[in-house]
Every structure is written in C-alpha cells, then in structure tokens.
Amino acid sequence: MPTSINFRSAHATPASGRENNSRGETYSDVVVVGAGIVGLTNALQFAKRGLTVTLVDNVESRKDSYKVGESFLVFTSAFLRTVGELDRFISEESFIKLGVWFTAGAEHKTEFSGTTEWAVNADPHPPHYLFDHAPDKKWFRCMFLDMQIARPDAEAAMRDAVRRHPGIRFLDDVRVEAIDLAETDAPHRLTLAGDKYPSPLEAGWVMDCSGRNRLLARKLDHRAERQEMDDGFQTSAAWGQFSHVDDAKFDERWTALLASGQRTPRDLYTVHLWGVGYWIWVIRLSQNRISVGVTFDLRRTPVEGTLREQFWALIRRHPVLDGIIGEETLLEFQAYRQVQHWTDRFVSAKRYAMAGDAGSIIDAYYSQGIALALVSSWHIANVMERQVKTGEIDDAYIGRINEATRQDWAMMRNMVREKYTPAIEDSRFFLLSHILDMAIFWCMGSTRAKLTHWLVRTEGHSDRETPALERLRRDVERRLFYSRSPYWLGLSPERVQRLQRFLQGRIAERARWRQRHGIVPPPLKSVLSVTAPLPRIWRLPFARTGQVLDISARDLVQPAAQRPAGTATWFDHLPIPINTKLDWVIRLRPLGLLACFAFGYVYDAADTSRRKLLMRLSRKNAGKSSPLSTDLTNNAGGSRA
Structure with missing residues (x-):
C-alpha cells in the first residue's frame, strides 16, 4: 500500500524552539524515513547536532542485497569517514582505488591500444611521500584517499553506529503508512503500518531518504522532471555484482604505460568504457567481487529484449571483459528502466526535506548521486539545527540551497547528455568535455578542503565548534555548491x-x-593526478594522424x-x-x-x-x-x- 501524505491545519504546541520540546517518546525533532546509506548518514548527522532523531525503515524484512558497489570519490569519503563513522571500515575493509579511468574506442577491441583515454590518478595511499608529510592524517584520508566499498557492508557498520547513539531511536521493522504535514508550526504526524506501533510519531521535521520511492516528491508534486524533461534524454541502467574476480583475471592488456615511464593497472581504477549511446562501469570490490554495469540512452536501445539481455549485449561489445564476468559468477542483477528524475525542492520552510534518490538522480557517472546527496544533507542539517534550537527558519539559506542544488543537478545532466551522442567517438570532444567537467569539480576544491577541516575537527558534532570553526562553517555554507x-x-x-x-x-x-x-582526430591520452592537474593541452595542434598524442x-x-x-627542473629544486x-x-x-x-x-x-x-x-x-x-x-x- 502506498504511503499517503497530507497537509493539515492544526493548533498545537509549536515544533520550534527547544523550550517547547518537553514531549513524550513519540516526538522527535526529526524523523528520517529510509535507512539506506543516505538515511543512516542523516540520522547520525542530526543526532550529532543535538537533535532527537527517529529513523524508520523496514530493514528487518528486506532481503539481503549486494546493491551496486560504490566507487566513492573523496567528497563522499569525507562525510562517511567522519559523520558516518566509517574511517576504519573504509581504510581497512574496502578496495583501494587508484582513481578514475575513462576510455572511448575500445568497442570490439581485445586491447586498449589506439583508444582515447582520460584518467585522474588519485593514489597518495601510504606509503607515499604526500601522506608521510601530511600534518593531519585523517584530513588527508578524507581529502585524497579514494576507495571502492561494498555498500551492504558499509550500511551494516553504520546501522551499528546508529543503534549505539543515544539520540537516535531506530525503528527497523516497520514502514511509514501515512504522513500528515502540519500547515502551522504544530508537529508533523507519521502513521506506521501494522499494530506494533499504534501511536503516530510526531516530528518537528520530516526528512525523506526513501530512495526511488520518493515519498514526498511524488505526493507533493515536486517531480520537476515531469515538466522539464523536454529533450527526450532518458536513460536505463542495469548492473550485476560478480564473484571470483581476482588480480589474475586482469592480464597485461589492462596495464597502462604512463608518460613518466611508470606502469599502472587500469583495473584498480573505476573504469568507464564509452560507446555511442552508452557507457559501462567496472568497479573492483573487496572479497574478490566486482560490480559491472551499463547505462544507455533509451533512444539508442542496444537490442530488443529485457534489460538483462540488453546488459549482456553491451558487455559483449567489449572483448577486454571476456573471461572476467559471466552468468556463472553472477551474485545479483538489478536494473532501472528510467534512471533520471529531479526535484524542484530539497528543503522547505514547512519543515520537510529530501535527499538522495528521494530528491534527484541523473547518472552514475562520476558517482555524484551520493556526493550531492551528502552535500545537500549537510546544508539541510544546518537549517534544521538552527530552527530547532532557535525557532527561526532561515528562509534565505533555504532559498540558496534549493536554487543552487537544483542547478548543480542540472550541471550533472549537462555533463553526460552530449556524451551519449556520437560525439563521444571524437577524441577532441572526449578530452575537452572531461576537462570542463573536472574544472567544475576542482573549482570547489578549496571549499571542500575547508569543509573537510570542519568535519575532521568536529566529527559532525556542532557542540565541538570553536568560534573559528563556526565562522568557517558559515563561509562554507555560501560556497559549497558547484554552481x-x-x-x-x-x-x-x-x-x-x-x-x-x-x-x-x-x-x-x-x-x-x-x-x-x-x-x-587522432586518439588522445591524458592522465592527471592530485599533484599533476594540468594536461599539456598546447600539444593539440601538433597531433598527427595515426599516432596517439x-x-x-x-x-x-x-x-x-x-x-x-x-627529469627534475629548477622549480623542483x-x-x-x-x-x-x-x-x-x-x-x-x-x-x-x-x-x-x-x-x-x-x-x-x-x-x-x-x-x-x-x-x-x-x-x-x-x-x-x-x-x-x-x-x-x-x-x-x-x-x-
């Protein structure tokens, strides 16, 4: 039965200001709906801000799932290592990631030679001189160390952290049946399914982290894609997680020779293989598992048939994957017929908010779904904390969050839309498109460094803020958006x-x-890194036919x-x-x-x-x-x- 959501007019004790919060155990400052990785992070984040939290999801009756397997960029890692309390798990139980690797032109080839490749190496994992010289090792891990995580294992560790926290009530065996949002400043009410919890929950705020169920966006008509998706660009995604994939599966073809003379294994990166109208991801995980998925433009369906048949049709276009995965080692298969959706509201002065797939998702490219979800959640936590503690709604900040986050998601869509067209086979477009993307990401680098400093110093606890950290948070609030x-x-x-x-x-x-x-144009190759960020683009006019530049x-x-x-220059000395x-x-x-x-x-x-x-x-x-x-x-x- 779907969850019903209504607005009601009521006169009750205001849900604002801590002086009014002497209520019974059914009341929480915020109820988080959904206990996936975004919901768990938010529950911990709100509790560390001093808010009382109830987290609701019927986790107990849900069957185990391998899920997609996450290739986390460092932006995500900073939140999960601190607020999510996963620093040890990420460092010790996840698969080391050397960076991201993008390739076009590998279709129907048995090796990578002659393809166009763009990569960003992020390998200052210890032992490394950068790590050795870092004055704050945790800040360095949060800023620079990429990993591939097995998401179910990470969520299990976070559920343990949630259960340990005294400020969180975790109802893990029930789902929300109805949400009544108060039009006034009275508490919202959430009715739970079944008779185990007969009394409705009351909440000052409702945070929707229900994933693709999109409880609030569906019922409150915030599904902006229904009016704005006018270009026909929609995608499907299908993926599987496979077992028995170790180093021996990746032969010499997967080793790349860098300009420095060093050799690096592509399979230790998050690999992206492009073709016209689709791309494939390859993500190695711990315990000899691997996540392999495809995303394709619905206007360029690879073959008629089921999503599973379409998945294998695209995989077979890349002989470099032969012998690595197969039906016999498939642990789980999942698919979405329509991936993209977005909301026109992320937080409302009416005391509700949404994050993760409950709000917006565009594409798995760059792993920005969870990254943007955690960034917007951090902003939303600032709004909620101030309203609960002072009774004041920061309308200007809410407007900034909604405007900028919406444009950030539009920018994610801009990054991938043209890549699904035949232009992706043009090496010059492939290079310039990715340079522009990376410039946008790196334009938030200094702001991200400040946020990481705040996260490491406080672990998400606002009561640990010094006056300097409070000023830092105010500064980050204005700039922590790509746009x-x-x-x-x-x-x-x-x-x-x-x-x-x-x-x-x-x-x-x-x-x-x-x-x-x-x-x-001739094939191009460019590998950047944390300390080597600028491709030698001035060489473009000297490209020669038949040679990789x-x-x-x-x-x-x-x-x-x-x-x-x-090779050392005067500058190096x-x-x-x-x-x-x-x-x-x-x-x-x-x-x-x-x-x-x-x-x-x-x-x-x-x-x-x-x-x-x-x-x-x-x-x-x-x-x-x-x-x-x-x-x-x-x-x-x-x-x-």
Missing part, C-alpha cells in the same frame, strides 16, 4: 549552468560536424630526489615545503584547468572553422586540382575516414 564557486565571479547559479550547457553543446556540435564529413600532466609537487634521473606546494596546487588548479579548457575550446573552434572554410573553397574548385583539398585531409589534427 556557486568563487571562481564563477558572481555569476548566478543558473547562468553558470547555462554557460556550461552551451560550452558542452558547442564542442559536441563541432565533433558531430567532423564526423559527418569523415574527419577523425599523450598530453598527460607533469607533477608539480614531487620532490626532485624522487623523480626519474634527468626550490626549497619549498611539500605541503605549501600542495596547497598552491589545490588553490590554483581550477584556474589552470579552466585556462586549459579555454585554449582547447578556442583551438577547436578555430580548427573547425578553418576546415569549414577549406571545404567551401574546395567545393568551389570542384573538378579542378586544388591543394586546398590536400590540406583539408592531411593537415595536423585529423584525417579523413
């Missing part, structure tokens, strides 16, 4: 999002023009003594402390990467315009021998197919 980075020079979140969409659209249009006219970045922090013989250099990189890499994108964008525009002009002139000289046509096909940067 409100200080690097955007005061542009509104919507204008930032629209500019990003325009730029992605323009480079995609040029790529598709090249494809229509048989122009194939490596524009990987140079490390800006590594000490001269640790570099290969003869300067007596600058390692941590000072690292701080410079974090602060300056967004500007550097934006400059790299700007150079690549201008070069791409100029080169494409030149080719169009040459083509028009060539047509005028049709039937004549013209050197222009020779230049069109043989000049640097592309060949005719």
Whole structure:
C-alpha cells in the first residue's frame, strides 16, 4: 500500500524552539524515513547536532542485497569517514582505488591500444611521500584517499553506529503508512503500518531518504522532471555484482604505460568504457567481487529484449571483459528502466526535506548521486539545527540551497547528455568535455578542503565548534555548491549552468560536424593526478594522424630526489615545503584547468572553422586540382575516414 501524505491545519504546541520540546517518546525533532546509506548518514548527522532523531525503515524484512558497489570519490569519503563513522571500515575493509579511468574506442577491441583515454590518478595511499608529510592524517584520508566499498557492508557498520547513539531511536521493522504535514508550526504526524506501533510519531521535521520511492516528491508534486524533461534524454541502467574476480583475471592488456615511464593497472581504477549511446562501469570490490554495469540512452536501445539481455549485449561489445564476468559468477542483477528524475525542492520552510534518490538522480557517472546527496544533507542539517534550537527558519539559506542544488543537478545532466551522442567517438570532444567537467569539480576544491577541516575537527558534532570553526562553517555554507564557486565571479547559479550547457553543446556540435564529413582526430591520452592537474593541452595542434598524442600532466609537487634521473627542473629544486606546494596546487588548479579548457575550446573552434572554410573553397574548385583539398585531409589534427 502506498504511503499517503497530507497537509493539515492544526493548533498545537509549536515544533520550534527547544523550550517547547518537553514531549513524550513519540516526538522527535526529526524523523528520517529510509535507512539506506543516505538515511543512516542523516540520522547520525542530526543526532550529532543535538537533535532527537527517529529513523524508520523496514530493514528487518528486506532481503539481503549486494546493491551496486560504490566507487566513492573523496567528497563522499569525507562525510562517511567522519559523520558516518566509517574511517576504519573504509581504510581497512574496502578496495583501494587508484582513481578514475575513462576510455572511448575500445568497442570490439581485445586491447586498449589506439583508444582515447582520460584518467585522474588519485593514489597518495601510504606509503607515499604526500601522506608521510601530511600534518593531519585523517584530513588527508578524507581529502585524497579514494576507495571502492561494498555498500551492504558499509550500511551494516553504520546501522551499528546508529543503534549505539543515544539520540537516535531506530525503528527497523516497520514502514511509514501515512504522513500528515502540519500547515502551522504544530508537529508533523507519521502513521506506521501494522499494530506494533499504534501511536503516530510526531516530528518537528520530516526528512525523506526513501530512495526511488520518493515519498514526498511524488505526493507533493515536486517531480520537476515531469515538466522539464523536454529533450527526450532518458536513460536505463542495469548492473550485476560478480564473484571470483581476482588480480589474475586482469592480464597485461589492462596495464597502462604512463608518460613518466611508470606502469599502472587500469583495473584498480573505476573504469568507464564509452560507446555511442552508452557507457559501462567496472568497479573492483573487496572479497574478490566486482560490480559491472551499463547505462544507455533509451533512444539508442542496444537490442530488443529485457534489460538483462540488453546488459549482456553491451558487455559483449567489449572483448577486454571476456573471461572476467559471466552468468556463472553472477551474485545479483538489478536494473532501472528510467534512471533520471529531479526535484524542484530539497528543503522547505514547512519543515520537510529530501535527499538522495528521494530528491534527484541523473547518472552514475562520476558517482555524484551520493556526493550531492551528502552535500545537500549537510546544508539541510544546518537549517534544521538552527530552527530547532532557535525557532527561526532561515528562509534565505533555504532559498540558496534549493536554487543552487537544483542547478548543480542540472550541471550533472549537462555533463553526460552530449556524451551519449556520437560525439563521444571524437577524441577532441572526449578530452575537452572531461576537462570542463573536472574544472567544475576542482573549482570547489578549496571549499571542500575547508569543509573537510570542519568535519575532521568536529566529527559532525556542532557542540565541538570553536568560534573559528563556526565562522568557517558559515563561509562554507555560501560556497559549497558547484554552481556557486568563487571562481564563477558572481555569476548566478543558473547562468553558470547555462554557460556550461552551451560550452558542452558547442564542442559536441563541432565533433558531430567532423564526423559527418569523415574527419577523425587522432586518439588522445591524458592522465592527471592530485599533484599533476594540468594536461599539456598546447600539444593539440601538433597531433598527427595515426599516432596517439599523450598530453598527460607533469607533477608539480614531487620532490626532485624522487623523480626519474634527468627529469627534475629548477622549480623542483626550490626549497619549498611539500605541503605549501600542495596547497598552491589545490588553490590554483581550477584556474589552470579552466585556462586549459579555454585554449582547447578556442583551438577547436578555430580548427573547425578553418576546415569549414577549406571545404567551401574546395567545393568551389570542384573538378579542378586544388591543394586546398590536400590540406583539408592531411593537415595536423585529423584525417579523413
């Protein structure tokens, strides 16, 4: 039976201000609906802010699930290692992740040679000189150490933490049947199914973490995608978790040779394999398990049939996966027919909020679903805490959260939409699109460093704040959004999002023009890292047909003594402390990467315009021998197919 949700007018004791909170055990400052990883994090977060919490989910009757297997970016890790109390679990029981690896052009190939590849290495795992020099090891783990986690195991550890916390009442054997939201400042009421808990719960706030059930968004008409999805872009996702996958499954083909001469195993990264209209993820997990999934544009369905048949049809396009997974080692299979949805409200002055899939989800690309869920949850916790403790609703902050978070989700959609088109096969588009994405992520790097400092110092407990940490939190509240980075020079979140969409659209249009006219740029390769953030984009004009152009970045922090013989420069020998250099990189890499994108964008525009002009002139000289046509096909940067 679906959950019913109604607004009611009532006159009762206000649910605002701590002086009014002497109620019975059925009352909580906040009721969290849903005990997945987002709900569990929120329950712990609210309790650490001094709020009384009831967490409701029928966990006991739910069958065990392997779920998707999470490739966490460090943004997520910071919340889970502190608020979620998973620092030991993530460090000791998860699979070390070296970074993220993106490949286009591997379809129907038995190896990766000749493909276009973009990777970000994030491997300062100890033993490493950066970790050795870090003054605060936990801050360093939260900022830089990526891991792959088995989500059910992580959730089990978090449920234990929830049960231990004296401020949380965990009802793990019942579901919410009805929610009555008060129109006034009276408590909300939640009716539970069955007769085990006959008295309704009362709450100052309701936090919906019910996942794709979307209790509040469905009933309160916040499903913005129903009015706004006007471009026909919707995706399906299907994935499985497989057993018996160890190092021996990944042969020499999976080893990449870096520009530095080092060799790195691609399988220890989160691998993304692109084709037209779809991509595949490969995530190795602990206990010799692996998560492999596909996401595809519904307008480009791979074959007729079930999602399971479509999953295997796409997997078979990549022979590099042969012998790694199969039906015989499949532990669990899951799928969503329609992945994308988004909400127009994340928190309301009427004292309800939603996070995770209960609000918005666009794509598994970049693992931003849980990252944005935890960021918005942190903002929502600030709003709730102040209202409960002071009785005041911060309308300006609520407006900022809703506006900026909505634009952040639109930016996530902008990042992937053009990648599902044929443009993904154009190496120049593949490179520039990912550079722009990474610039957006890294533009929040300094703000994320401040947030991580706050999280590590407080572990999420607001009563541990010093005056300096309180000022830090206020500063982070204004900037902790992709669309409100200080690097955007005061542009509104919507204008930032629209500019990003325009730029992605323009480079995609040029790529598709090249494809229509048989122009194939040479394959490109670029590997960045925490300390090597800037691809050598100025090499683009020197690309040559039939050769892979490596524009990987140079490390800006590594000490001269640790570099290969003869490669250190004068800068590497300067007596600058390692941590000072690292701080410079974090602060300056967004500007550097934006400059790299700007150079690549201008070069791409100029080169494409030149080719169009040459083509028009060539047509005028049709039937004549013209050197222009020779230049069109043989000049640097592309060949005719």
